[in-house]
Amino acid sequence: MFERMAFIGIGLIGSSLARVVRRDGLAGEIAVAARTQETLDAATRLGLADRVTTDPAEAAADADIVVICTPLGAYGAVAGAIGKSLKPGAIVTDVGSVKRAAIAAIRPHLPEGVHLVPGHPIAGTEHSGPEAGFAELFDGRYCILTPEADTDTGAVDTVAALWRAAGSKVEIMGPGHHDQVLAITSHLPHLIAYTIVDTATQLSTDLQKEVIEFSASGFRDFTRIAASDPVMWRDIFLTNREAVLEILGRFTEDLTAMQRMIRRGDGDGLEDVFTRTRAVRRGVIDAKQA
Amino acid sequence: MFERMAFIGIGLIGSSLARVVRRDGLAGEIAVAARTQETLDAATRLGLADRVTTDPAEAAADADIVVICTPLGAYGAVAGAIGKSLKPGAIVTDVGSVKRAAIAAIRPHLPEGVHLVPGHPIAGTEHSGPEAGFAELFDGRYCILTPEADTDTGAVDTVAALWRAAGSKVEIMGPGHHDQVLAITSHLPHLIAYTIVDTATQLSTDLQKEVIEFSASGFRDFTRIAASDPVMWRDIFLTNREAVLEILGRFTEDLTAMQRMIRRGDGDGLEDVFTRTRAVRRGVIDAKQA
Structure with missing residues (x-):
């Protein structure tokens, strides 16, 4: 070739x-x-x-x-x-x-x-x-x-x-469309994983030890993503700033809505969201990207 | 037995x-x-x-x-x-x-x-x-x-x-300590995964298709977590409300700080966080929970 x-x-x-x-x-x-x-x-x-x-x-x-x-x-x-x-x-x-x-x-x-x-x-x-x-x-x-x-x-x-x-x-x-799609599928998930793992690093030493021990309940998947190359990811966020901030804004709105449902005890609302998201997983499996 | x-x-x-x-x-x-x-x-x-x-x-x-x-x-x-x-x-x-x-x-x-x-x-x-x-x-x-x-x-x-x-x-x-630890290691990660996958479901149909196709870049790990049982998770958020809201508050603060670093182009700050979080992954691997 x-x-x-x-x-x-x-x-x-x-x-x-x-x-x-x-x-x-x-x-x-x-x-x-x-x-x-x-x-x-x-x-x-x-x-x-x-x-x-x-x-x-x-x-x-x-x-x-x-x-x-x-x-x-x-x-x-x-x-x-x-x-x-x-x-x-x-x-x-x-x-x-x-x-x-x-x-x-x-x-x-x-x-x-x-x-x-x-x-x-x-x-x-x-x-x-x-x-x-x-x-x-x-x-x-x-x-x-x-x-x-x-x-x-x-x-x-x-x-x-x-x-x-x-x-x-x-x-x-097109490059602009690529950057928008990847902000959603990759850059935001990495930003969130880095953030939640960093939130955990700021806990007391005792609690941190437990967070690691009991990580199999969900947290460990975030630690895997948040172990990605620091310099590579620094550069991604510096160079795709606008698209990342845009999708981050949407995510924050949605997270605030979830927070409100939890505070108000809106079980039906939570169950609706949790049922919707299950369908996305089936899409990923059907696309052979699981 | x-x-x-x-x-x-x-x-x-x-x-x-x-x-x-x-x-x-x-x-x-x-x-x-x-x-x-x-x-x-x-x-x-x-x-x-x-x-x-x-x-x-x-x-x-x-x-x-x-x-x-x-x-x-x-x-x-x-x-x-x-x-x-x-x-x-x-x-x-x-x-x-x-x-x-x-x-x-x-x-x-x-x-x-x-x-x-x-x-x-x-x-x-x-x-x-x-x-x-x-x-x-x-x-x-x-x-x-x-x-x-x-x-x-x-x-x-x-x-x-x-x-x-x-x-x-x-x-x-103790049960109270358990609920606090699990709010961090499990409940918050699930809440975030559910939210980001739901953010994606609200995109246009075309964009949604691409999000699924290109999910291997990070998003797919969130779809797996967000495919967990809806009724079980509804009940978790309804019954561990205080501990979840408390750790969610910390996470939101940290996410806002990350957003600020991205907006200001603070590469050193981002790299510091991304380097810190890598160490947590090593802890999870050492604890044989990876």
Whole structure:
């Protein structure tokens, strides 16, 4: 599929995709750039890299496709570094969770003739780093691509084919719509999980110990979500601010209504809500995303 | 362990405990009472009942131990029905999620010489009904007992032994403290999950479809929690109102602080919180409750 492929950043997502590329022999050579020598050593040890470097420009030079897998906050610096070394016809893609911000950070640095095809695989775990990756991570999951209207269709098809090789179902949508949907399905749930786990950390030491012991009653699912990569999530909230605040406003209204029902002892109202939400779970199961 | 055992209600929890009793031969006879013939037929078909009846008093008569496994809202009626048919020395226990309310509903109906040992196994799934149970549900999980100070220690030891046979670690605490801890570890997480899933159900049909498709990014974990039994959860919020409202108040304060950090672009503040919460997950893993 590619003669030369470059990964800029090789954490959970990057290393999982690199594993797919290795497994299926999709690239003649993989060059990996990362910030720390420790990460590069891991990539080499895992057999994911033919060349490693701390210089993104060096990894991206002569690559047919460059996959940016760093936290969103590093995109501008990465794109600035690689822009001049990209060859004509090269494809630049990414795996970031906020697409408008991704495009705004990368686009200005790309020379004419380089194709930008932003991507977002809807998959992950609470673990981070190259050791945490696995080739099956994307299997059966969606990958959203958000190309601009005038993007070369051949480049879009190529990136779509890469994700299909990983087992993903590919969907195309506008970056603004993507950011709105993900604010609901991902960013708000993470914000809430982080908050409730942090609420628990502020309890007395005794109570905290019990909260952990008895976490199997619901809390433990939140702790899993709230164990996700801190820097990655910091950048998501900083870059998808408007969409997150909008859906957070709706959630807060709904939570206030629930609070009122509890205070007033409105059992019928609570049961109605709890019955409605059960149907959503059936939808998730039917969509094979459970 | 028991000559005659009675289950009043035989849903997920009751049927799982009955499976343990059958597996280990802990009772000579199991009598099951349930509201509907359909549930009783299932209990018979699953081999969990030697006798079935829609009359709790009939099931409880002559039992050495009666396990109340109905939603909390039915406790008063159940206790009122069985009170007079209980034999001296019988043990009454339950599996409900709110202990002060459980005691308040049951205690007035019990004759002298009957031992009340309220219990709460910290285990469950989002599925309901007798078919959903399995004997391993309690394995490695905690079970909290909240006996009053003057309760017969032999009766407490017997109920503890039953839960240890199910693989549980038994903890004793006061009912008020239990209700406060569970408000944090269980009731608030469920309330939040129900609310966010309901927020999503109020979106436009198109957006709702996408929320389900892309649920693997975090939302799906909330849908699982929000698929829990509606009547059981209605009763939990109605009976543990004060403790839930108290912890909900703290959560709302913390969420408002997060909202402020996002609006102001306070990346350091967000990263601090997200780093703190990761440590809680390690605690859950170390406690083998992950």
